[in-house]
Amino acid sequence: MEQDYKPQEIEAKWQKKWNESRVFEAEPDDREKFFITIPYPYLNGNLHAGHTRTFTIGDVVARHKRMLGYNVLYPMGFHVTGTPIVGLAELIASRDPQTMDVYERLHGIPGDILPTLDTPEKIVDYFKVESEKAMRMIGYSIDWRRKFTTTDATYKKFIEWQYTRLEEKGLIVKGSHPVKWCPNDNNPVEDHDILHGEEATIVDYTLVKFRYKDLVLPCATLRPETTFGVTNLWINPNVDYVKARVEKEGIVEYWVVSKEAYRKLTFTDREVEYVEDMPAKDIIGIMLTNPVTGDEVISLPASFVKPGNGSGIVMSVPAHAPFDYLALRDLYDADLSEFGITKDLREIALISLIKVPEFGEFPAKEIVENMGVKSQTDPKAEEATKIVYRREFHGGVLKEITGKYKDYPVSKIKDVLTQDLIGKNVGEVFYEFSEPVVCRCGTPCVVNMVKGQWFLNYSNPGWKAKVYKCLSQMRIIPAEYRVEFENKVDWLKDKACARRKGLGTLLPFDKEWLIESLGDSTIYMCYYIAAKFIERGDLKKEQLSLSFFDYVFFGKGSSAEVEEETSIAPEVLEEIRRDFTYWYPVDLRSSGKDLVPNHLLFFLFHHVALFDEELWPRALAVNGFVSLEGQKMSKSKGPILTLESAVSEYGADITRMYILSTAEQTQDADWQTAGVDSARRQVDRFYYFARDLIRSEERSDIGTELKQIDRWMLSRMQYHIRETNIALDAIQTRNAIQNSFFLLFNDLRWYQRRGGKALLYYVLDNWVRLMAPFTPHLCEEIWEAMDHEEPISFAQYPLYNEDLIDEGAELAEELVKNTLGDVEEIIRVTRMDPEKIYLYTAPAWKNEAVKCACEMQAEGSLEVGTLIKALMSNPEMKRFGKEIPKFVQKLIPELKSGGAERYGAVVGMEMEEKALLEEATAFLEHEIGCSVEVQSADNPEYDPEKKTRFAEPLRPAIYIEKKKEE
RNA sequence: GCGAGGGUUGCCGAGUGGUUAAAGGCGAUGGGCUCAAGAUCCAUUCCCGCAGGGGUUCAAGGGUUCGACUCCCUUCCCUCGCACCA
Known part of the structure; x- marks a missing residue:
C-alpha cells in the first residue's frame, strides 16, 4: 500500500482490474441468483447526485448479496423515450442562453461539444457514453454487456411485442380523457405553461x-x-x-x-x-x-x-x-x-x-x-x-x-x-x-376532452386485483410504503399510453401513435437477458419476432418452431430461455420515491398482466431525494451536482460513503460540502489504520489463549456484524455504516487503549470485508495488501457468530469503563489532584442480597417487604440489618424495571470482581495518572472516609486521596 | 381538499412503554501528542454541583399507566404525491 491515500489512483486500478477480469459479468451457475435492477436513467443530462444515491444503494445491495454467496446480476440501460430530449435538442439548436449555460457549466459539457448536440440522436449518443463512464468511475458492479437504449431497433421490437400482447388481452382501450386546455392556443397546457393555478387538479x-x-x-x-x-x-x-x-x-x-x-x-x-x-x-x-x-x-x-x-x-x-x-x-x-x-x-x-x-x-x-x-x-x-x-x-x-x-x-x-x-x-x-387555471397567454383554461386516445386500462378491477395479490406477496422496503402502494393501486385510473410527439416506439396496432415513455419501461428487465445476445451478435433485429419473445419469455412454442420462422439457432434460443428462467423474476427493484405512483406501479401492473405468478417481482425498495446545500436540484435550471464531478473531486469511495451515510432510506439527503469533507477524514482514518497495521507485520492467531479484552473485542464485533447485515438486508445504508464503521471503530479504539493487540489483524480482516460494499476500491486495495488472492468483491461477508459473544467479558469491560468514568467525574467535579485511588468492591452480603432478589424476581415474589424478611432470616446477614432496608429499596425498582438480566450476570461473576479490577489497575493508573489500589469492602485495610458503604456490585466505592500540599 | 411521512438536546439524525439526559456523526470547548498542524488521541458540550449526585427536557395541550420521547385524543407546523409529465 502507498504511504498516502490517493483515491483516484486506487480507484482507477481496481476499476481496470474488474473490467479486465469481467468479474461482474454474471452467468447462470449453480449458486442461488439475485437479480437486482434500478430504473435506468433518462438521458436529458448527466447523472447527478440523485442518481448517485439510488444507483449506489443498488450497488451496495448487489455487492452485499454477492459476498453472501449469491450470483448477482446488476444490469443497466438508458431511457431516452419521450419529449424532454427532443425539447433539449431544440433548446440547444436555438442556443437558449439558460440551457447553454446550465449544460456547459453544471453538466460539464465541453463548450466545443455542446452546440453540436442539436438533435435528439446526438444527445442520446453523447449522454449514454458519459453516463456509462460516470457509473464506471464510481465503481458500480454492473454487467455492461447488457446495456441498451430504448430507441434501439431491437428494443422497439420488444416493446411492439409487449403492446401486441397487452392489446390481445384487452388491456388497451380507446377513449377520451380530460386535459387542461387553453382555448386561445388551442393546445393542452402543461405545468410550465400555466400563469395561475399550477396547483389545480x-x-x-x-x-x-x-x-x-x-x-x-x-x-x-x-x-x-x-x-x-x-x-x-x-x-x-x-x-x-x-x-x-x-x-x-x-x-x-x-x-x-x-x-x-x-x-x-x-x-x-x-x-x-x-x-x-x-x-x-x-x-x-x-x-x-x-x-x-x-x-x-x-x-x-x-x-x-x-x-x-x-x-x-x-x-x-x-x-x-x-x-x-x-x-x-x-x-x-x-x-x-x-x-x-x-x-x-x-x-x-x-x-x-x-x-x-x-x-x-x-x-x-x-x-x-x-x-x-x-x-x-x-x-x-x-x-x-x-x-x-x-x-x-x-x-x-x-x-x-x-x-x-x-x-x-x-x-x-x-x-x-x-x-x-x-x-x-x-x-x-x-x-x-379545483381552482381557476389561467394560461401564460392570459386566457382562462378549460377542461377539454381529448378524443380517440389509447389507454392502458389500469382501472380494470381484475387487473388491479392481480396487482394487489402481487403486492401482498412482495417485500416492500421500507414496510410503511406498502399502504402507500396499495392506495396508489386503488387510485390509479386508465392512463393514456400514446402520444404524437417525441422519441419511442410506434403503437403496433395504430401507427399514428407513439407509445408513451412511462409505458415502454415496465418489463424491460427481461430485455437485459436478451440484450447480452444481441450485443454478442446472435440476434438481428429482423429475427425478433413475436414468436421469438413468446418463446424466450413465456416459454410458448418450441425452439424448432421459432427457428423455422426466424432462423435463430435453436441452441441460442434455448440458451436465452435458460438464462431467462434462471434470472427471472426480479428479486429487487429499488428506486427513488418519486417513482412510486407511476413507474413502480406500472412495473407491477405490466408484470402481472403478462407473466405467470412465479415470475412476478419479489421486492420493491424506495429511497429519498438529494438536495444540494438545502436547494432542490434541477436538471434544466440548476443547481446540479454531477456524479462525475463529485467523484473527480472526492473520489468514488468517499462519495459513496457520504451519500450512503448522510440519510436513511426514504429520508431526503442534503449534499453538504462540510459533510463530504468529514467523510473523507473517516475514510482516511480507515486507510491509515489498515496501512500501519499491515506494515507492522503484526498478525493474529485466534487459536491462542485470548485475554479478556480480546474476547470483548470479538464479542463486540459480532454485534456490529449482525447489525450491519440486518441493516443491509433492510437497505438501511446509514445504519449499516453506523455499525460497520463508526461503532466498530469506536470499539477498536477502546480495544487498543486497553492494550488489545492480538486480534488487530483479525479485526481488520473482518472490518475490510464489512466495509467492502460501501468503499469497494479501498477495500480491494487493503485486501490485496493483506495477501489475499481473490478479490474482496467475492470474499465471504462476515456473519454473526453467537459463539463469540462473551457477556462476561462485556460486563467486565463495562465495569472498568464505568469505574474509570466515575473516578474522572469525581476528579473533575472536586478539581482535586489525586495522590492515590482506592477502589472497594462490594461486600459479600450485597452480592448475596442481589442473588436473593434475582431468585425472587424469577419466581415473581419480589417485594420490598418479602426481600427484607428473607434476608433478615439469614443470621449471616442480620449483622447488616441497619443497611439492608436502604439497599433493598434502591435495588428493587432497578430490578423491576428490567435490570434483572444485568444483575443476574453480576451474580454469576461475584467472585471475580476484585480480580477484574486488579487486572485493570495498570490501565487505570495509566489513564488517571496516579496509583490505584483495590480492596474489598468486607475487610478494607484503609478507609478513612468510610466510603466502603457505597460499594455495590458492579459499582465499586471510590476513595480518592488528595495530593498533599507541598 | 385527499393520501403518505414527519416535528428529538447548536446542527444532521438514532430511539416506539422501563438500564434514556437520550446512540453515532458534525460543529464547539479544554487537554495529550507534536517544531507545528485543519492529522490523531482523550475529555466536555440542557442547567446546577469541590465525591461518582440533583434538576428540567424530546412541536403544544390534554389523557391512559406504577412509569411515556415511545400508547390515545385535540391543535399547530413541515415535506412529498394527486396523472398523461419523465
Missing part, C-alpha cells in the same frame, strides 16, 4: 339531471348520494342562464345551465348548441322531477349559487348541507311572489340520508344552530360545511332511504352511484378544475 363532479317538462336542469355535485335528500333546487336570480341542445352518444337533450357552464360544456365530449337565453325567473318556482327518487321538488332563488361552479344550478340537501339549510331558512319569511311562489316553505321537510356518529338526524341544522351561523352570507357557514362534510365522508353510512345503497360508507359510494346514474342516463361526469 381536475375534479370529477357528477351531474344529476333534474327534469322539467322537456328540459334538463343538471346539478353538479361531489356527493351524488345526497340526491336522495334533495328538497329543492337553487337558482341564482342574478345569473344569466341559457338553454342549449346537448347531444352525447346519439341522445339529444335540452339543458338549462349558466352561461359559464355552457361555455365549459362546449369543450367536453358532447355536441353542444346554443338555443336561447333563459331568464332565471322562468326557472325559479317550477316543479322538477328528482331522477333518483321520482319526487317533485321546487326550484328556489339563492344568492350563494356561483355561475362559474358546476352548472350554475345547485341541488339542495338541507339536512346535510349547511348552506342549503341556511338558504332555505333565509327564505322562510321572504316574499317570493315575484317568482310565483306562494307555498309556505316551512312545509318543506328535511330529508336525512346519512347516519353519522357525531350528529343526529339533521347534521346541517344541528351545526348551524350550535355554531350560531346567521345566514348563507355568514363566513361561518363555510366552516360548518367543512366540518359536516368531513365527518360524513369519513364516518357516515347511508340510511334505508337510499334503498339498495343502505349501509354503504359515504367514502366509497361516489363512483358506484355515479356509474349507476350514468347507466340510467340520469347522471353524467363533468370535469372541473
Whole structure:
C-alpha cells in the first residue's frame, strides 16, 4: 500500500482490474441468483447526485448479496423515450442562453461539444457514453454487456411485442380523457405553461339531471348520494342562464345551465348548441322531477349559487348541507311572489340520508344552530360545511332511504352511484378544475376532452386485483410504503399510453401513435437477458419476432418452431430461455420515491398482466431525494451536482460513503460540502489504520489463549456484524455504516487503549470485508495488501457468530469503563489532584442480597417487604440489618424495571470482581495518572472516609486521596 | 381538499412503554501528542454541583399507566404525491 491515500489512483486500478477480469459479468451457475435492477436513467443530462444515491444503494445491495454467496446480476440501460430530449435538442439548436449555460457549466459539457448536440440522436449518443463512464468511475458492479437504449431497433421490437400482447388481452382501450386546455392556443397546457393555478387538479363532479317538462336542469355535485335528500333546487336570480341542445352518444337533450357552464360544456365530449337565453325567473318556482327518487321538488332563488361552479344550478340537501339549510331558512319569511311562489316553505321537510356518529338526524341544522351561523352570507357557514362534510365522508353510512345503497360508507359510494346514474342516463361526469387555471397567454383554461386516445386500462378491477395479490406477496422496503402502494393501486385510473410527439416506439396496432415513455419501461428487465445476445451478435433485429419473445419469455412454442420462422439457432434460443428462467423474476427493484405512483406501479401492473405468478417481482425498495446545500436540484435550471464531478473531486469511495451515510432510506439527503469533507477524514482514518497495521507485520492467531479484552473485542464485533447485515438486508445504508464503521471503530479504539493487540489483524480482516460494499476500491486495495488472492468483491461477508459473544467479558469491560468514568467525574467535579485511588468492591452480603432478589424476581415474589424478611432470616446477614432496608429499596425498582438480566450476570461473576479490577489497575493508573489500589469492602485495610458503604456490585466505592500540599 | 411521512438536546439524525439526559456523526470547548498542524488521541458540550449526585427536557395541550420521547385524543407546523409529465 502507498504511504498516502490517493483515491483516484486506487480507484482507477481496481476499476481496470474488474473490467479486465469481467468479474461482474454474471452467468447462470449453480449458486442461488439475485437479480437486482434500478430504473435506468433518462438521458436529458448527466447523472447527478440523485442518481448517485439510488444507483449506489443498488450497488451496495448487489455487492452485499454477492459476498453472501449469491450470483448477482446488476444490469443497466438508458431511457431516452419521450419529449424532454427532443425539447433539449431544440433548446440547444436555438442556443437558449439558460440551457447553454446550465449544460456547459453544471453538466460539464465541453463548450466545443455542446452546440453540436442539436438533435435528439446526438444527445442520446453523447449522454449514454458519459453516463456509462460516470457509473464506471464510481465503481458500480454492473454487467455492461447488457446495456441498451430504448430507441434501439431491437428494443422497439420488444416493446411492439409487449403492446401486441397487452392489446390481445384487452388491456388497451380507446377513449377520451380530460386535459387542461387553453382555448386561445388551442393546445393542452402543461405545468410550465400555466400563469395561475399550477396547483389545480381536475375534479370529477357528477351531474344529476333534474327534469322539467322537456328540459334538463343538471346539478353538479361531489356527493351524488345526497340526491336522495334533495328538497329543492337553487337558482341564482342574478345569473344569466341559457338553454342549449346537448347531444352525447346519439341522445339529444335540452339543458338549462349558466352561461359559464355552457361555455365549459362546449369543450367536453358532447355536441353542444346554443338555443336561447333563459331568464332565471322562468326557472325559479317550477316543479322538477328528482331522477333518483321520482319526487317533485321546487326550484328556489339563492344568492350563494356561483355561475362559474358546476352548472350554475345547485341541488339542495338541507339536512346535510349547511348552506342549503341556511338558504332555505333565509327564505322562510321572504316574499317570493315575484317568482310565483306562494307555498309556505316551512312545509318543506328535511330529508336525512346519512347516519353519522357525531350528529343526529339533521347534521346541517344541528351545526348551524350550535355554531350560531346567521345566514348563507355568514363566513361561518363555510366552516360548518367543512366540518359536516368531513365527518360524513369519513364516518357516515347511508340510511334505508337510499334503498339498495343502505349501509354503504359515504367514502366509497361516489363512483358506484355515479356509474349507476350514468347507466340510467340520469347522471353524467363533468370535469372541473379545483381552482381557476389561467394560461401564460392570459386566457382562462378549460377542461377539454381529448378524443380517440389509447389507454392502458389500469382501472380494470381484475387487473388491479392481480396487482394487489402481487403486492401482498412482495417485500416492500421500507414496510410503511406498502399502504402507500396499495392506495396508489386503488387510485390509479386508465392512463393514456400514446402520444404524437417525441422519441419511442410506434403503437403496433395504430401507427399514428407513439407509445408513451412511462409505458415502454415496465418489463424491460427481461430485455437485459436478451440484450447480452444481441450485443454478442446472435440476434438481428429482423429475427425478433413475436414468436421469438413468446418463446424466450413465456416459454410458448418450441425452439424448432421459432427457428423455422426466424432462423435463430435453436441452441441460442434455448440458451436465452435458460438464462431467462434462471434470472427471472426480479428479486429487487429499488428506486427513488418519486417513482412510486407511476413507474413502480406500472412495473407491477405490466408484470402481472403478462407473466405467470412465479415470475412476478419479489421486492420493491424506495429511497429519498438529494438536495444540494438545502436547494432542490434541477436538471434544466440548476443547481446540479454531477456524479462525475463529485467523484473527480472526492473520489468514488468517499462519495459513496457520504451519500450512503448522510440519510436513511426514504429520508431526503442534503449534499453538504462540510459533510463530504468529514467523510473523507473517516475514510482516511480507515486507510491509515489498515496501512500501519499491515506494515507492522503484526498478525493474529485466534487459536491462542485470548485475554479478556480480546474476547470483548470479538464479542463486540459480532454485534456490529449482525447489525450491519440486518441493516443491509433492510437497505438501511446509514445504519449499516453506523455499525460497520463508526461503532466498530469506536470499539477498536477502546480495544487498543486497553492494550488489545492480538486480534488487530483479525479485526481488520473482518472490518475490510464489512466495509467492502460501501468503499469497494479501498477495500480491494487493503485486501490485496493483506495477501489475499481473490478479490474482496467475492470474499465471504462476515456473519454473526453467537459463539463469540462473551457477556462476561462485556460486563467486565463495562465495569472498568464505568469505574474509570466515575473516578474522572469525581476528579473533575472536586478539581482535586489525586495522590492515590482506592477502589472497594462490594461486600459479600450485597452480592448475596442481589442473588436473593434475582431468585425472587424469577419466581415473581419480589417485594420490598418479602426481600427484607428473607434476608433478615439469614443470621449471616442480620449483622447488616441497619443497611439492608436502604439497599433493598434502591435495588428493587432497578430490578423491576428490567435490570434483572444485568444483575443476574453480576451474580454469576461475584467472585471475580476484585480480580477484574486488579487486572485493570495498570490501565487505570495509566489513564488517571496516579496509583490505584483495590480492596474489598468486607475487610478494607484503609478507609478513612468510610466510603466502603457505597460499594455495590458492579459499582465499586471510590476513595480518592488528595495530593498533599507541598 | 385527499393520501403518505414527519416535528428529538447548536446542527444532521438514532430511539416506539422501563438500564434514556437520550446512540453515532458534525460543529464547539479544554487537554495529550507534536517544531507545528485543519492529522490523531482523550475529555466536555440542557442547567446546577469541590465525591461518582440533583434538576428540567424530546412541536403544544390534554389523557391512559406504577412509569411515556415511545400508547390515545385535540391543535399547530413541515415535506412529498394527486396523472398523461419523465
